[in-house]
Amino acid sequence: MHISNGIIDGPVAAVFAALALAALTFCVLRGRRDLDDRLAPMAGLVAAFIFAVQMLNFPIFTAGVSGHLLGGALAALLVGPWVGALCVAVVLVVQALVFGDGGVAMLGLNITNMALLGTAAAYLLIALLLRVLPRTPTGLGVTAFVSALVSVVVASQGFVLQYWLGGTTDLGGNLAGLAGTMAGVHLLIGIGEGLITATTVVTVAKVRPDLVYALRALKPAVPAPAVPVAGGAR
Amino acid sequence: MGAGHVHVLYRESSSPVHRLPPEVKIAAMVLFTVAVVATPRAAYWAFGGYALLVAAVAALARVGPRWLLGRALIELPFVLFAFALPFFGTGERVDVAGLSLSVDGLHGAWNILAKGTLGVLASLLLAATTTTRDLIVGLDRLRCPQILTQIATFMLRYLDVLVGEARRMRVARMSRGDDPRFLWQLRGFAAGVGALFLRAFERGERVYLAMVSRGYTGRMPAVWQGAGAATAGQWAAAATVPAIAATIAAVALVLT
Numbered sequence: 001m002h003i004s005n006g007i008i009d010g011p012v013a014a015v016f017a018a019l020a021l022a023a024l025t026f027c028v029l030r031g032r033r034d035l036d037d038r039l040a041p042m043a044g045l046v047a048a049f050i051f052a053v054q055m056l057n058f059p060i061f062t063a064g065v066s067g068h069l070l071g072g073a074l075a076a077l078l079v080g081p082w083v084g085a086l087c088v089a090v091v092l093v094v095q096a097l098v099f100g101d102g103g104v105a106m107l108g109l110n111i112t113n114m115a116l117l118g119t120a121a122a123y124l125l126i127a128l129l130l131r132v133l134p135r136t137p138t139g140l141g142v143t144a145f146v147s148a149l150v151s152v153v154v155a156s157q158g159f160v161l162q163y164w165l166g167g168t169t170d171l172g173g174n175l176a177g178l179a180g181t182m183a184g185v186h187l188l189i190g191i192g193e194g195l196i197t198a199t200t201v202v203t204v205a206k207v208r209p210d211l212v213y214a215l216r217a218l219k220p221a222v223p224a225p226a227v228p229v230a231g232g233a234r
Numbered sequence: 235m236g237a238g239h240v241h242v243l244y245r246e247s248s249s250p251v252h253r254l255p256p257e258v259k260i261a262a263m264v265l266f267t268v269a270v271v272a273t274p275r276a277a278y279w280a281f282g283g284y285a286l287l288v289a290a291v292a293a294l295a296r297v298g299p300r301w302l303l304g305r306a307l308i309e310l311p312f313v314l315f316a317f318a319l320p321f322f323g324t325g326e327r328v329d330v331a332g333l334s335l336s337v338d339g340l341h342g343a344w345n346i347l348a349k350g351t352l353g354v355l356a357s358l359l360l361a362a363t364t365t366t367r368d369l370i371v372g373l374d375r376l377r378c379p380q381i382l383t384q385i386a387t388f389m390l391r392y393l394d395v396l397v398g399e400a401r402r403m404r405v406a407r408m409s410r411g412d413d414p415r416f417l418w419q420l421r422g423f424a425a426g427v428g429a430l431f432l433r434a435f436e437r438g439e440r441v442y443l444a445m446v447s448r449g450y451t452g453r454m455p456a457v458w459q460g461a462g463a464a465t466a467g468q469w470a471a472a473a474t475v476p477a478i479a480a481t482i483a484a485v486a487l488v489l490t
């Protein structure tokens with residue numbers, strides 16, 4: 001999923017770099033408001049977690065594309081869309097600078113696909129599903145699974161769009177094939193991603209529900225249990 | 235765990251490249267990559283020039299070619315796409331060893347392989363000569379927003395926490411009679427992912443609170459920033475690499 005140097009031509013990469021920069025600036029402004037004492041270490045851990053799972057790469061030889069887990073939905077659930085997008089972006093920047101995963105000149109494209117598109121799609125679904133589904137661990141698990149699955153497929157189609165705009169080699173009619181292959185492969189990856197996201201989030205929500213951003217932000221606060229003013233046995 | 239502020243790719247040395255301030259190296263590396271990507275793919279000689287440039291920096295940094303090329307294999311999954319292009323490209327076709335290949339696709343594959351490899355080599359050189367701590371300091375000095383450097387700091391620190399917790403949980407599983415071998419340990423691992431996350435978070439939270447109570451405000455202490463923001467001379471020295479690369483790219487653009 002990481003686009004390496006030379007796959008997309010320079011002008012398109014530059015346009016997407018500008019786009020990603022503008023969107024990330026917005027995320028920085030909004031994210032500053034969210035980042036408190038609880039969220040700062042969480043954001044770091046989410047980023048580290050995503051970093052670790054992105055190391056698992058599944059090359060698909062017949063199609064010549066590779067895929068891996070993205071983590072956008074996990075980030076959106078645990079730290080919210082703004083800080084979440086920043087977490088994924090930080091992972092991508094460090095990977096490009098130090099590990100050579102994905103070209104540095106293609107960072108704008110990679111950030112647009114994985115950090116922006118993936119997280120945005122996931123958060124929109126989370127916001128919708130958490131309102132519709134029952135407030136049970138199952139409801140949360142289903143939300144996590146579906147949003148992770150969809151976000152991975154959406155991110156993969158971002159690559160197809162970029163290739164259509166500025167691929168360095170004209171694939172002609174095979175572009176539809178590329179779209180199909182990417183969607184199919186990422187549907188499978190999305191199932192894995194969905195399972196990991198759901199188990200992680202449900203476990204965290206059971207033990208420390210205060211750590212799940214989506215639960216804090218989207219569900220109306222449960223009225224605090226009445227505290228006896230005086231004399232109550234506590 | 236406390237020792238791990240040096241990532242696996244860092245090569246301890248005191249070469250001139252190691253001594254350059256990190257912000258200079260990051261800027262040089264990014265500009266070099268942009269120059270490479272901007273080069274037209276038919277200018278084969280230009281890529282030879284870039285390769286020589288990379289080799290010169292590697293020699294200066296005392297990074298051996300075997301280490302460099304071995305680590306460069308990491309890009310393989312990412313450039314697999316290149317090998318599919320000759321088969322799926324359109325237009326004029328040639329026969330190579332009985333296979334009908336698209337000429338445009340072959341050019342495309344060369345383009346991706348050459349630019350991808352040069353980019354990977356450049357980032358490996360940066361990684362080999364810069365510690366993670368310096369990397370963050372460098373990004374900070376390049377005016378990267380504090381929220382990003384903060385996330386990056388914690389990310390790199392918590393990677394060690396995560397790995398450490400995973401190892402501890404594996405030992406705990408084994409000492410309770412689990413027999414982890416090859417793929418079968420995946421099931422045990424998958425079942426423990428949520429627990430791993432929570433344990434790592436709670437350890438990380440304690441670390442964070444300890445930092446806050448010792449005066450952490452979101453930026454690393456001045457001691458880190460201190461010694462040696464880049465001088466004009468160091469900027470000039472590091473600028474030679476992207477300057478040469480830009481010249482090659484400009485000549486290639488004019489010639490083709």
